[in-house]
Amino acid sequence: MTTGVFDPEQMIVERLQGKAAELASCLESHDMVGAFSVIEHINAVREESIFYGLGLLARGLHTAIVTFEVDDHGKHYLAEDETGAAGLTSQLDNVVRMSEESARKTLNILDATLPMVRDLRVAADRASSSAGVQGDFLEAQKSGLQQIEQNLMEILMAQGFQDLSGQAIRKVNGILGNLQKDLIALLTYANHVKTMSEPLPVQGADAVSDESAPVSAAAEEEAKEAALSQGSVDDLLASLGF
Amino acid sequence: MSLPLETKILVVDDFESMRRIVKQVLHDIGFKDISLADDGATALPLLKNGDFGFLITDWNMPQMEGIDLVKAVRADPRLKSMPILMVTAEAKREQIIQAAQAGVNDYIVKPFTPDTLKAKIEKIFKGLAGK
Incomplete structure (x- = not known):
């Protein structure tokens, strides 16, 4: 039937x-x-x-x-591809582009911030050795700047995800x-x-x-x-x- | 040990984020003269026409892969003694052996820490100083 x-x-x-x-x-x-x-x-x-x-x-x-x-x-x-279809491979390419753009923004901020923190830390280091009564304050400032610099470096290294995830997605796209x-x-x-x-x-x-x-x-x-x-x-x- | 911080370095990786990460870590170590390239094909002319003293390269890249860049550098009479560090996600035993046979001085598997990169660079330059 x-x-x-x-x-x-x-x-x-x-x-x-x-x-x-x-x-x-x-x-x-x-x-x-x-x-x-x-x-x-x-x-x-x-x-x-x-x-x-x-x-x-x-x-x-x-x-x-x-x-x-x-x-x-x-x-x-996620944008549609040139054929108008929101295809899987096209969308995975978009994921790579999005994460790349996000990492770029983060790295731009880090590029602008890290040198400033380094300079401040070096200045505090120099000043604390000849600061007299202000020594304790400058020592605390130096310590805080060191911690900020370390945190910024960790944020920097974390952006490495974009390279590794991008490579994985490219491989999956190729296999598909x-x-x-x-x-x-x-x-x-x-x-x-x-x-x-x-x-x-x-x-x-x-x-x-x-x-x-x-x-x-x-x-x-x-x-x-x-x-x-x-x-x-x-x-x-x-x-x-x- | 005191590193030769005046050394001109070329960092080669097809991902912009990784190029910038490596560059920033090198800055943090104290290196000042750092150039970037996005694959072996663009890196090789820079190396041939420049006065670079150290190469840091990825493996998987379009046009010309890192392993082929290493072979090309080792085959060039002027560049053949340049120290090379490979920084890559490729972690298979046979690939590491292949890289060593091609002539890399050391090998870092991604993801890595700034301390690892610094330690490897120190090891490479210490080895060169001992020769």
């Missing part, structure tokens, strides 16, 4: 049930040629189910990367991009295998058809390229029926 929502698992179960009935019929009539032909078809269904699993995984990953959402607070800071590319390449390869057996129906939003979607030569060529744009990934997935 068509429910309006495509369910690949249900489709495969129905196909196997149909083939099981055919197999039983062939065996009852001692049609061994027909029986082995049905068994071959059953094996083909198993391979195609793997192909569909890969396709759904590729589609899921691609959708997650393209439509990655952040909460309302985060959206205030490669994973998507590899899945598309695997999917294209699996489609070649699929064409050697009976094709499964094309995925549809509201119906199950018995026709397989042909993969255009252009789409296959596209999948072989080192880097695919988000738009071409969409097109390729669609041409493969996902």
Whole structure:
């Protein structure tokens, strides 16, 4: 029964049930040629189910990367990329830019403040050695300035997070991009295998058809390229029926 | 030990924040003449055309990585004896060995403290003074 929502698992179960009935019929009539032909078809269904699993995984990953959402607070800071999509990789790049900008502001303040504190501390140091009755006050000032200088240095060193987190995000972005590319390449390869057996129906939003979607030569060529744009990934997935 | 604070130093890192942190720590130690570069490709011409006496470089950088910069410096007749400190997030054993084989004088893994940087610099210059 068509429910309006495509369910690949249900489709495969129905196909196997149909083939099981055919197999039983062939065996009852001692049609061994027909029986082995049905068994071959059953094996083909198993391979195609793997192909569909890969396709759904590729589609899921691609959708997650393209439509990655952040909460309302985060959206205030994160811009859409040039394609208009608030994609995951684009947003991670924005995180790197934001943290870099934040670190830059902090470092600007530190650059302006640290030399002043150093100069004051050195001046207090010199004065305290020849200050007479004011010696205690100057000694306290020197001690306080030393502590401020030490605290500022710790703030300075803490800005190193931006380098380390930025490197980590760049690596994650690279892995995501490669994973998507590899899945598309695997999917294209699996489609070649699929064409050697009976094709499964094309995925549809509201119906199950018995026709397989042909993969255009252009789409296959596209999948072989080192880097695919988000738009071409969409097109390729669609041409493969996902 | 007393460090040669007049030494001209080049700090190479693709992250601006890290370049400025290292520069500020060097200022705190007492070094005054510090230049910055954002990767090996921009650093190498500066080194070849300048009179730098010490190189502090990151590993992972675009265009030209730190390890290739170290090799280029060691292959240059005029620069080959320049002391080099690598400051990087790369902490795998084989990478440290690779850096040592390329010719770095010492190696710091990020994140680091000002004391660590100062200790490493003192160790490098002490080693040079002993030669």
